[in-house]
Amino acid sequence: MQFFLEVLIGGLLSGVMYSFVALGFVLIYKASGVFNFAQGAMVFFAALTFVGILELGVPFWIALVLAFGAMVLLGIGTERIVLRPMVNQPPIALFMATIGLTFFVEGLAQAMWGASVRGLDLGIQDEPIEWMMEATGIGVSKFDLFAAGVAAVLVTALALFFQYTRVGRALRAVADDHQAALSIGIPLQTIWRIVWAVAGFVALVAGLIWGARNGVQFALTFTALKALPVLILGGFTSVPGAIVGGLIIGSSEKLAEVYLGAYVGGGIDSWFPYVMALAFLLIRPEGLFGEKHIDRV
Amino acid sequence: MLYREAGQFKATYAADQQIFPIRQDRIGIQLLLALAFVAVPLFASEYWLKAIMVPFLVFSLAALGLNILTGYAGQLSLGSAAFMAVGAFASYNFMLRIDGMPLLVAFALGGLMAALVGIAFGLPSLRIKGFYLAVATLAAQFFIVWLLTKVGWFSNDSSSGVITAQEMVILGYRFDSPQAKYLLVLSIVAVMALMAKNMVRSSVGRAWMAVRDMDVAAEVIGIRIMYTKLLAFAVSSFYCGVAGALYAFAYLGTVEPEGFNLDLSFKILFMIIIGGVGSISGAFLGSAFIVLLPIFLDVLVQDVFAGLLSPSIASNMQLMVFGGLIIFFLIVEPHGLARLWQIAKEKLRLWPFPH
Numbered sequence: 035m036q037f038f039l040e041v042l043i044g045g046l047l048s049g050v051m052y053s054f055v056a057l058g059f060v061l062i063y064k065a066s067g068v069f070n071f072a073q074g075a076m077v078f079f080a081a082l083t084f085v086g087i088l089e090l091g092v093p094f095w096i097a098l099v100l101a102f103g104a105m106v107l108l109g110i111g112t113e114r115i116v117l118r119p120m121v122n123q124p125p126i127a128l129f130m131a132t133i134g135l136t137f138f139v140e141g142l143a144q145a146m147w148g149a150s151v152r153g154l155d156l157g158i159q160d161e162p163i164e165w166m167m168e169a170t171g172i173g174v175s176k177f178d179l180f181a182a183g184v185a186a187v188l189v190t191a192l193a194l195f196f197q198y199t200r201v202g203r204a205l206r207a208v209a210d211d212h213q214a215a216l217s218i219g220i221p222l223q224t225i226w227r228i229v230w231a232v233a234g235f236v237a238l239v240a241g242l243i244w245g246a247r248n249g250v251q252f253a254l255t256f257t258a259l260k261a262l263p264v265l266i267l268g269g270f271t272s273v274p275g276a277i278v279g280g281l282i283i284g285s286s287e288k289l290a291e292v293y294l295g296a297y298v299g300g301g302i303d304s305w306f307p308y309v310m311a312l313a314f315l316l317i318r319p320e321g322l323f324g325e326k327h328i329d330r331v
Numbered sequence: 332m333l334y335r336e337a338g339q340f341k342a343t344y345a346a347d348q349q350i351f352p353i354r355q356d357r358i359g360i361q362l363l364l365a366l367a368f369v370a371v372p373l374f375a376s377e378y379w380l381k382a383i384m385v386p387f388l389v390f391s392l393a394a395l396g397l398n399i400l401t402g403y404a405g406q407l408s409l410g411s412a413a414f415m416a417v418g419a420f421a422s423y424n425f426m427l428r429i430d431g432m433p434l435l436v437a438f439a440l441g442g443l444m445a446a447l448v449g450i451a452f453g454l455p456s457l458r459i460k461g462f463y464l465a466v467a468t469l470a471a472q473f474f475i476v477w478l479l480t481k482v483g484w485f486s487n488d489s490s491s492g493v494i495t496a497q498e499m500v501i502l503g504y505r506f507d508s509p510q511a512k513y514l515l516v517l518s519i520v521a522v523m524a525l526m527a528k529n530m531v532r533s534s535v536g537r538a539w540m541a542v543r544d545m546d547v548a549a550e551v552i553g554i555r556i557m558y559t560k561l562l563a564f565a566v567s568s569f570y571c572g573v574a575g576a577l578y579a580f581a582y583l584g585t586v587e588p589e590g591f592n593l594d595l596s597f598k599i600l601f602m603i604i605i606g607g608v609g610s611i612s613g614a615f616l617g618s619a620f621i622v623l624l625p626i627f628l629d630v631l632v633q634d635v636f637a638g639l640l641s642p643s644i645a646s647n648m649q650l651m652v653f654g655g656l657i658i659f660f661l662i663v664e665p666h667g668l669a670r671l672w673q674i675a676k677e678k679l680r681l682w683p684f685p686h
Contacts, residue, residue, distance in 0.1 A: 069462050116658050116662075119662045120661065120662060123661075123665060125461065125462075126401075126407060126461070127661055127665055129407075129462065129465075130600070130601075130604050130657070130661060131657070131658050131661045131662075133597060133600070133601075133657070134601075134653075134654045134655070134656075134657030134658040134661065135654060135658060136654065137650050137651070137653050137654030137657070138650070138651050138653075138654030138655050138658070139654070140647075140650055140654075141647040141648065141649070141650025141651035141652075141653075141654065142647075142651055144643075144647040144650075145644050145647035145648060145651065259469070259593070262465075262466050262469065263466065266463065266466055270462075298481070301477060301480075301481060302477065304473050304477055305470060305473035305474040305477050308466060308467075308469050308470035308473055308474070309470050309474060311466055311470070312455060312466065312467045312470045315455060315458070315459050315463050315466070315467065316455060316458055316459075
């Protein structure tokens, strides 16, 4: 029981990590209907830019502001150069354009800062909490709890933003129907710039958390792939769904690896989330919190 | 004027419906085939045959398969490499476990095994579409690579899943030399390309295009959606399976499951994007582009920027150029290189007049 709880908690906390990337997808999909496959590359770019600026001797918080500025520029540049010329293209073409963007951002990041692995220290150690270990025997990492806290704050802020601010309402209107939003005077270009800037910020947060955990390296770009099952479960259009989906995927992935892996040779965490998402799709295609889509002929 | 069909009359249905109704097109394709079958083996160097022509043909076949699924049937797939892996490993196992198994039959059976796997992972397409289907094919991609790595039976109990393809022998003739391998791959690709062209011109192809354009309306007018979609997955996976077998037997020789990873799937997806989605010739144009571009960039860096750029920066620049070109193509010519070729032919009909 104690071991089970430890595996479950560890899985839940690793699911939070996936949620960070899924949030970026949700934001852009909500606002513009684009499935931004380059979110993973943007996470890598954000982390590498931050570490690169740190290595130049810039203090922590100034480096954070500069990295945020770089991410905002990248997001706005993406919307301006890549997606605006492709208005009215079918979604599959936009999806493919973001795959091309993935390669570009990966090459750009490594060309600017080099490809070596770098450590990232946020001041919080990845070690168990002592009093909890003594009281219950369950090891929970301080860093994991910190990440969960950051995720909670981020999701709360985003949910409040979408629900209770003027810009948030405009974003939801744009996501529903671009033409209708235009007709009542919402400036589409400004809204898209805002949403890409916010997605850039989310990518920066994700990059810092993932980079501190795994080191800043090329493999960060593959975090995007694990976010896909999270999106399937949580729905492409729900900010809280990204967290719930992340928790479910993270915990089921670890539990499956620990309890089922022994029978089939291990390593099943590489594909188990996708198969689970696939099974879920056949039952409820729009996800737990997603909006039901009705076909028009 | 040289490209007009003035004076070319059709007196029979067969003449009217042929693949190349214009005489100039027929002459052009005959010259191209003569070039491919006769001139290239005679004059091309071993490097060109082994490192450029054979992978170009293998990837063209895989791109053909993906184009049938994504370009004609409209089903998004990120699992092409997994179906190639199934084809490669199945062919290997048929050759290994059945004495006297003919090579071409092993390739065909490898394709059939890939088709069966494609149908299994195509079942979700009956209920989901678009990006959701991409996740389903990602499940295929990761699961198949994991299965081929972990289950030792598929690789004859090789500890890392690596297999070495058997020798290619047909009726006692051994395909050892680069010319022989090239001609074998070329023959297979030519025949399968012709089959694909005829398939998409038939009622099956028209059903695929109807499903792609609007599946609800297609169902309303009587097209069987389930059969049509699963057939697209089966045919596509068959082509990818045969391409995977050729990839293992005629190109690399030694393969491992990790070699058929997601990057390879993306590569094949880009071939059909750049070459032209929904175009048979686009698969070849896109494949040529993807195979030649890195080589061209390498040569360019070596000759023009020798010593100015470090190798690591040069390779990252290559990535940026690659990604940038994809975006560029999608913006300025969403229908790919095949469309440019078509436009060129239209211009030729009016030449020397401007419009």
